[in-house]
Amino acid sequence: MARASIVGAGMTKFGVHERPLPDLFADAAFDAFDDAGVESPEIEALYFGNAMGGMTENDTHLAPTLASHIGCTGVPAQRFEDACATSATAFKHAVEAVESGRHDVVLAGGVERCTPETGLGTGAMTKVFVSAAHRQYEQPAGLTFPGVFALLTKRHMHEYGTTEEHLAEVAVKNHYNGTLNPRAHFGRETSVEKVLDSPIVADPFHLMDCCPFSDGASAVVVASEEAAESFENPVDVAGVGHATDVVPLADKVDLPATQAARDAASQAYDQAGTTADAIDFAEIHDCFTGAEVMATEALGLFEDGGGGPAAAAGRTALDGDVPVNPSGGLKAKGHPLGATGTAQLVELTEQLRGEAGERQLDDPERAVAHNLGGDAATTVVTVMEARR
Amino acid sequence: MSDDATTDRLDYVEWADRLRDGDLVGQECAECGHTTAAPKAACARCGSRTLATVTLPTDGIVHSETTVAVPPEGFAGEYQVAVVRLGDAKVLGRIDGTVDIGDRVSFADVLVTDDHPAPVFEPV
Numbered sequence: 001m002a003r004a005s006i007v008g009a010g011m012t013k014f015g016v017h018e019r020p021l022p023d024l025f026a027d028a029a030f031d032a033f034d035d036a037g038v039e040s041p042e043i044e045a046l047y048f049g050n051a052m053g054g055m056t057e058n059d060t061h062l063a064p065t066l067a068s069h070i071g072c073t074g075v076p077a078q079r080f081e082d083a084c085a086t087s088a089t090a091f092k093h094a095v096e097a098v099e100s101g102r103h104d105v106v107l108a109g110g111v112e113r114c115t116p117e118t119g120l121g122t123g124a125m126t127k128v129f130v131s132a133a134h135r136q137y138e139q140p141a142g143l144t145f146p147g148v149f150a151l152l153t154k155r156h157m158h159e160y161g162t163t164e165e166h167l168a169e170v171a172v173k174n175h176y177n178g179t180l181n182p183r184a185h186f187g188r189e190t191s192v193e194k195v196l197d198s199p200i201v202a203d204p205f206h207l208m209d210c211c212p213f214s215d216g217a218s219a220v221v222v223a224s225e226e227a228a229e230s231f232e233n234p235v236d237v238a239g240v241g242h243a244t245d246v247v248p249l250a251d252k253v254d255l256p257a258t259q260a261a262r263d264a265a266s267q268a269y270d271q272a273g274t275t276a277d278a279i280d281f282a283e284i285h286d287c288f289t290g291a292e293v294m295a296t297e298a299l300g301l302f303e304d305g306g307g308g309p310a311a312a313a314g315r316t317a318l319d320g321d322v323p324v325n326p327s328g329g330l331k332a333k334g335h336p337l338g339a340t341g342t343a344q345l346v347e348l349t350e351q352l353r354g355e356a357g358e359r360q361l362d363d364p365e366r367a368v369a370h371n372l373g374g375d376a377a378t379t380v381v382t383v384m385e386a387r388r
Numbered sequence: 389m390s391d392d393a394t395t396d397r398l399d400y401v402e403w404a405d406r407l408r409d410g411d412l413v414g415q416e417c418a419e420c421g422h423t424t425a426a427p428k429a430a431c432a433r434c435g436s437r438t439l440a441t442v443t444l445p446t447d448g449i450v451h452s453e454t455t456v457a458v459p460p461e462g463f464a465g466e467y468q469v470a471v472v473r474l475g476d477a478k479v480l481g482r483i484d485g486t487v488d489i490g491d492r493v494s495f496a497d498v499l500v501t502d503d504h505p506a507p508v509f510e511p512v
Contacts, residue, residue: 122458123459127460127462136404141469141481142456142469143480151470200455203457246432249471249480250471250477250479250480255452
């Protein structure tokens with residue numbers, strides 16, 4: 001039995017957008033409405049994500065503003081903020097709302113603008129991003145978000161022998177996949193040499209190991225399993241796991257384990273009555289290449305320490321045995337924080353329907369999305385299944 | 389009653405004051421024994437509020453490290469930060485010098501940014 005179904009999915013191209021948050025979100029919401037065949041008055045609630053708008057654009061209390069902008073005035077509307085896992089946690093609450101019988105059809109989604117072209121410069125945005133690290137115990141040392149994931153990844157490299165070349169292979173794969181996704185921020189291929197020749201941001205990460213600052217929006221129409229029967233093309237949500245790990249980073253028991261992902265995956269697989277072996281592909285939160293390697297292990301797709309060699313062997317490529325980030329991932333598709341979680345679900349929906357165009361995988365039946373926030377202290381893992 | 393609990397508990401203000409004075413302290417949980425260099429209102433492992441203030445060792449081992457080449461606004465790069473294991477606790481700090489994972493370091497100084505202190509370690 002499904003917990004809920006996605007009956008409509010939409011997103012903007014990720015990249016640079018001059019349009020302000022309400023118009024940008026409306027583009028994704030209406031894309032999802034049109035895909036589902038619903039009009040604004042049919043939406044019973046809005047579960048909305050935006051992580052940093054208060055700091056980047058002096059824009060808060062966005063949920064009723066956006067509900068008004070898309071013709072959903074008056075419905076319960078709420079904003080979620082869980083750093084980069086913002087819209088996945090919004091989605092989790094949407095699923096619970098339709099599962100409980102409180103609502104039948106709701107909208108979950110997010111929007112964010114992070115590019116220097118439309119907002120802050122690199123130094124200022126680096127400071128905004130590190131607001132998700134501990135204010136008292138981490139920020140004063142001058143930590144950055146690339147630095148957070150560098151600390152996790154270097155410990156992984158130390159314990160398992162993961163190499164910079166393994167990491168670069170993740171970037172190369174995701175850039176290739178991005179060339180097949182018309183909504184990706186980056187549409188150009190790269191090479192291991194180009195990644196390793198790019199400037200260091202926080203070692204071991206070169207610039208090309210890091211996802212870009214992006215603008216964009218995404219949204220999904222979520223229906224109860226019963227209400228979904230009246231829609232043309234539902235895709236089932238079989239499980240949603242959500243776990244947190246201790247903050248700050250130094251207090252985590254095992255840095256490269258990313259324990260919240262293991263806990264969330266275990267919950268999601270149990271709800272879905274499935275295991276990692278039965279997953280056909282994954283959308284993974286590759287904010288940095290090392291994050292993808294650690295996540296493939298935390299989700300059980302590869303054994304601990306096997307994530308880097310698996311990427312280098314092509315096992316996570318579109319034609320591999322466990323494709324990871326067919327969309328191009330955060331690395332190539334882009335990472336507008338509050339839009340990333342539901343954008344992963346847009347990719348799952350389209351792939352499981354067989355509507356992913358040039359990057360379409362071979363008839364996948366079951367997929368997993370992994371969206372993390374902060375120093376991996378928040379992780380939401382969603383299992384979706386095609387309706388046959 | 390609650391005033392006593394608040395007074396007894398090592399909070400951030402006291403931790404920061406003592407760090408500025410060159411004294412690196414933490415908490416040890418009376419229930420589960422977890423030791424942290426980042427004081428909290430209750431134990432992050434077991435939830436107990438019975439936490440003793442402890443002086444942390446000043447010598448430790450580098451658990452992980454990175455060199456930040458693109459700093460946030462307010463900092464000038466590049467510089468190395470590390471997670472340092474001090475006895476049973478781990479702490480994030482700045483490195484004065486260059487270290488690798490497994491190297492021995494010693495608490496040497498305090499970096500204060502925006503009135504917030506961070507410990508600085510140097511290779512032994």
